[in-house]
Amino acid sequence: MTDNDVNKDLLTLEDSVECPTPPGDSDLLVCSIQEPFVRIAKRGTVSTRHRVMVYVIGFLLALIVGGLLLVIIGKNPVAAYVNMATGSFGTKTSSAETFRLAVPLLISGIAIALAFKMKFWNIGGEGQILAGAILSSHVVISAVHAGGTMGFVPLQIMMIGAAIVGGALFGFLPALFKTKWGTNETLFTLMLNYIAIEYIIFLQSQKSWQSPKSTYPKIINFKDFLPNLPLPKVFGVHIGWIFALALAVIAYFYLSKTKHGYEISVIGDSLNTARYAGMHTGWIQIRTLIISGALCGLAGYFQVAGADYSLTETTAGGVGFTAIIVAWLAKLNPFIMVPVSIFIAMLKKGSLAIQSTMKIPASAADLLTGIILFFMLGSEFFIQYRLIFRRSATKIEQMVEEVSA
Amino acid sequence: MQELQQPVVENIVEMTHICKSFGTVQALKDVHLELRKGEILSLLGENGSGKTTLMNVLSGIYFPDLGEVQINGAPVTICEPKDAFALNIGMVHQHYKLVEVFSAAENIVLGLPGATTINRRALARHVKEIADKYGFQIDPNKKIYDMSISEKQTVEIVKALYRGANILILDEPTAVLTPQETEKLFEIMRAMKADNKSIILITHKLNEVLEVSDRVTVLRKGEYIDTISTQDASVQSLTDMMVGRSVSLEIDRPIIGDKRPILRVTSLSCLTPDKTRALEDVNFEAYGGEILGIAGISGSGQRELCEAIAGLYPVAGGAVLYQGTVNGFQVEENLVGKTPNEIAKKGVALAFVPEDRLGMGLVPSLDMVDNVMLKSYRQNKSFFVDRKTPQKVAEQLVEDLEIVTPDVFTPIRKLSGGNVQKVLVGREIHSAPRLLIVAYPVRGLDINSSYAIYRLLNEQKEKGVAVMFIGEDLDVLMEISDRLLVLSGGRVMGIVDPRRSSKQAIGLMMLGHEVETKEGASAV
Numbered sequence: 001m002t003d004n005d006v007n008k009d010l011l012t013l014e015d016s017v018e019c020p021t022p023p024g025d026s027d028l029l030v031c032s033i034q035e036p037f038v039r040i041a042k043r044g045t046v047s048t049r050h051r052v053m054v055y056v057i058g059f060l061l062a063l064i065v066g067g068l069l070l071v072i073i074g075k076n077p078v079a080a081y082v083n084m085a086t087g088s089f090g091t092k093t094s095s096a097e098t099f100r101l102a103v104p105l106l107i108s109g110i111a112i113a114l115a116f117k118m119k120f121w122n123i124g125g126e127g128q129i130l131a132g133a134i135l136s137s138h139v140v141i142s143a144v145h146a147g148g149t150m151g152f153v154p155l156q157i158m159m160i161g162a163a164i165v166g167g168a169l170f171g172f173l174p175a176l177f178k179t180k181w182g183t184n185e186t187l188f189t190l191m192l193n194y195i196a197i198e199y200i201i202f203l204q205s206q207k208s209w210q211s212p213k214s215t216y217p218k219i220i221n222f223k224d225f226l227p228n229l230p231l232p233k234v235f236g237v238h239i240g241w242i243f244a245l246a247l248a249v250i251a252y253f254y255l256s257k258t259k260h261g262y263e264i265s266v267i268g269d270s271l272n273t274a275r276y277a278g279m280h281t282g283w284i285q286i287r288t289l290i291i292s293g294a295l296c297g298l299a300g301y302f303q304v305a306g307a308d309y310s311l312t313e314t315t316a317g318g319v320g321f322t323a324i325i326v327a328w329l330a331k332l333n334p335f336i337m338v339p340v341s342i343f344i345a346m347l348k349k350g351s352l353a354i355q356s357t358m359k360i361p362a363s364a365a366d367l368l369t370g371i372i373l374f375f376m377l378g379s380e381f382f383i384q385y386r387l388i389f390r391r392s393a394t395k396i397e398q399m400v401e402e403v404s405a
Numbered sequence: 406m407q408e409l410q411q412p413v414v415e416n417i418v419e420m421t422h423i424c425k426s427f428g429t430v431q432a433l434k435d436v437h438l439e440l441r442k443g444e445i446l447s448l449l450g451e452n453g454s455g456k457t458t459l460m461n462v463l464s465g466i467y468f469p470d471l472g473e474v475q476i477n478g479a480p481v482t483i484c485e486p487k488d489a490f491a492l493n494i495g496m497v498h499q500h501y502k503l504v505e506v507f508s509a510a511e512n513i514v515l516g517l518p519g520a521t522t523i524n525r526r527a528l529a530r531h532v533k534e535i536a537d538k539y540g541f542q543i544d545p546n547k548k549i550y551d552m553s554i555s556e557k558q559t560v561e562i563v564k565a566l567y568r569g570a571n572i573l574i575l576d577e578p579t580a581v582l583t584p585q586e587t588e589k590l591f592e593i594m595r596a597m598k599a600d601n602k603s604i605i606l607i608t609h610k611l612n613e614v615l616e617v618s619d620r621v622t623v624l625r626k627g628e629y630i631d632t633i634s635t636q637d638a639s640v641q642s643l644t645d646m647m648v649g650r651s652v653s654l655e656i657d658r659p660i661i662g663d664k665r666p667i668l669r670v671t672s673l674s675c676l677t678p679d680k681t682r683a684l685e686d687v688n689f690e691a692y693g694g695e696i697l698g699i700a701g702i703s704g705s706g707q708r709e710l711c712e713a714i715a716g717l718y719p720v721a722g723g724a725v726l727y728q729g730t731v732n733g734f735q736v737e738e739n740l741v742g743k744t745p746n747e748i749a750k751k752g753v754a755l756a757f758v759p760e761d762r763l764g765m766g767l768v769p770s771l772d773m774v775d776n777v778m779l780k781s782y783r784q785n786k787s788f789f790v791d792r793k794t795p796q797k798v799a800e801q802l803v804e805d806l807e808i809v810t811p812d813v814f815t816p817i818r819k820l821s822g823g824n825v826q827k828v829l830v831g832r833e834i835h836s837a838p839r840l841l842i843v844a845y846p847v848r849g850l851d852i853n854s855s856y857a858i859y860r861l862l863n864e865q866k867e868k869g870v871a872v873m874f875i876g877e878d879l880d881v882l883m884e885i886s887d888r889l890l891v892l893s894g895g896r897v898m899g900i901v902d903p904r905r906s907s908k909q910a911i912g913l914m915m916l917g918h919e920v921e922t923k924e925g926a927s928a929v
Contacts, residue, residue, distance in 0.1 A: 041426075262782060269769060269770050400471060
């Protein structure tokens with residue numbers, strides 16, 4: 001680039017200063033004499049009817065798009081959807097399985113909502129679940145090595161205590177660092193997820209965690225060595241579901257009726273206002289994250305004692321992330337999280353069902369659930385905003401007349 | 406509307422039937438505007454009347470729901486700011502859009518198409534030419550962060566002119582200027598007008614309308630009211646058009662005999678997070694039964710001063726002494742180093758209405774009840790919150806202050822600016838303070854709400870409360886204050902008696918000229 005080039009450029013600019021564009025030319029510069037083809041505008045108040053309508057339409061569209069996917073891979077979409085429904089609620093066992101999947105989703109969804117309500121982006125649900133599962137498994141392994149005869153009540157109490165400590169620690173650390181040194185909680189909680197997973201892989205290689213006969217790095221099935229481990233079942237599902245439902249009620253009252261809940265709302269809306277009001281903002285964030293982490297840890301305990309009876313790197317199985325969708329779809333309302341978590345568990349169970357009954361590959365089945373969730377979350381956009389398409393000239397004239405009158 | 410019949414008049418801009426709504430709020434309803442070549446047109450209206458929205462339509466930031474824009478008689482579509490530039494429309498926004506670490510010249514060419522390198526010398530020369538033509542003072546190589554507000558504004562205007570604007574929109578340009586700077590700006594505007602440029606001045610200050618503009622278009626609540634020639638207008642007639650009925654523009658200043666010191670600030674200094682000076686050696690006293698006005702160009706340390714007293718800003722040195730009574734004895738409580746919670750626990754009756762209402766004083770998504778209990782919810786020992794008492798207080802406030810809201814359970818953010826401010830001021834006053842600090846209490850409020858707030862402050866003063874009023878409108882400050890403290894660059898330039906000082910003298914102090922203040926002392 002020489003100075004001349006630059007000067008040339010400056011000269012054209014100078015020209016435009018000295019002689020404004022003549023009137024006739026000016027419209028050539030503009031994006032044509034009509035309004036844009038489509039515009040986005042915010043809606044005002046939204047009625048519940050409208051909201052439900054958008055969700056229903058979104059769900060139907062998701063089924064259509066998912067159906068196209070199924071047609072492409074040569075499967076009958078209607079049969080697949082029917083199979084998904086019967087696979088998740090068709091029999092007593094399949095319904096029990098669906099509800100069993102919903103339990104950790106609901107518990108961690110509520111846990112995450114506590115943090116999210118404070119705009120503390122805890123995406124470490126996965127790690128907190130695993131931390132709870134890991135510490136309660138430590139209790140189990142100690143009990144196994146002590147002879148495997150520990151009574152049901154002391155065993156469960158110790159496991160619960162350990163799970164709470166593990167989850168709470170994984171919630172406390174990012175909160176402490178954020179409030180003291182302003183670290184980013186999203187990155188921090190995300191990183192802790194990997195620490196938890198890697199620690200499980202480390203445990204798998206430990207002799208004391210493996211079966212004496214096995215040479216394969218795999219943690220033993222706890223139930224075989226500790227008959228008091230499995231949680232009792234009510235209506236075919238381990239009692240975690242009762243806890244989860246009770247938690248939804250407690251969390252609702254905690255958020256809306258207690259001083260703690262009030263402080264969470266204020267901090268979530270404006271940290272500065274909370275400071276102005278004299279709240280101990282740092283401690284409130286730490287306290288809430290301890291609770292959030294501890295609840296996720298409990299979800300991990302229920303996985304170990306109620307569902308898996310072992311510890312693997314898939315013990316959390318993405319629940320910590322799916323719980324974010326649960327919390328978000330339910331607008332952080334613990335009551336709405338109950339049906340939402342059952343719905344998502346249904347998708348999960350249904351996709352497993354079509355994999356086995358219709359030989360649809362796991363990837364395609366997961367894609368199908370992804371499409372449905374994507375459309376459900378995307379519906380939010382059409383609840384908040386509307387699209388305005390270009391109108392005809394006569395329509396505009398009519399509107400002008402209306403306004404003028 | 407007479408002008409429409411006269412075909413000789415050349416309109417450079419014509420906007421007709423403009424409508425724009427945001428959600429359910431109709432911001433503009435069938436609004437018209439004509440701008441003639443080589444005139445200064447004032448666009449007048451209260452806050453929320455749609456002035457800025459209308460201009461944002463013209464400058465391509467919003468697309469209207471309905472309506473037509475004509476430039477030089479030809480219909481045009483302005484979809485984005487780029488289109489407005491191409492039509493030689495330049496807008497100087499209220500909040501400047503400049504890159505702080507760039508120089509004036511770099512900001513001026515920013516975003517323009519051109520070569521990959523900048524010929525700084527040619528650029529500087531060109532900027533200088535524009536500046537000389539209209540009487541701007543600008544140093545093209547000065548960095549934005551070194552500039553005063555007025556200099557930044559100059560850069561914004563030159564930027565628009567450099568891009569070839571001959572239609573210039575200035576959005577409340579004088580809100581942040583001292584009287585002297587305002588006068589200078591008006592001279593420049595007149596020079597531009599002489600050069601056949603057309604200017605739209607958005608403002609709500611009536612004196613400015615009368616002083617500088619040829620015609621004035623009045624909007625009210627998003628509706629077009631009228632366009633009249635400035636010669637036929639007066640402050641009262643314009644106010645009546647703007648508000649829709651006759652209003653009194655007097656502000657009371659009741660005189661209270663018995664004044665007792667309530668707050669004594671001695672050699673207070675604070676640092677900004679970058680360790681530069683925010684406040685330096687600030688000394689003053691606030692008395693019960695008076696309004697102490699605090700004037701200054703924005704960013705002169707007003708926010709830091711309020712927040713330092715309220716325990717929200719770290720103090721580097723000095724003392725904030727609150728004069729309280731314990732068992733009938735006068736005691737001095739130093740507030741420095743205490744958190745807001747500790748200050749409240751000490752029994753210090755301090756109320757603070759911060760500048761950023763929804764960002765600091767209130768919680769926008771919560772309802773009025775939850776906002777009323779913000780500072781008092783800790784008062785009982787229960788684990789659960791008591792919403793019954795604050796609900797009664799909220800209902801009382803709605804009645805006493807005539808707050809317009811569907812009910813006390815509506816989220817605060819859905820209320821209008823004036824009602825939001827009434828909730829905040831009402832809550833603070835309800836706490837029965839002895840010291841009331843209000844920062845920019847009428848910013849963004851319509852005339853009615855503003856006067857309601859002035860009345861509330863005067864009521865407090867009559868009750869013997871020490872009121873500190875941080876304001877930006879010098880006329881108002883001079884009318885309402887008993888004493889006026891002038892800040893400049895974090896230092897106190899003097900405390901004057903507004904009844905015995907001129908606006909010009911105070912303007913000079915705001916610019917950093919120290920003035921001996923014998924009057925201030927004698928007023929106490």
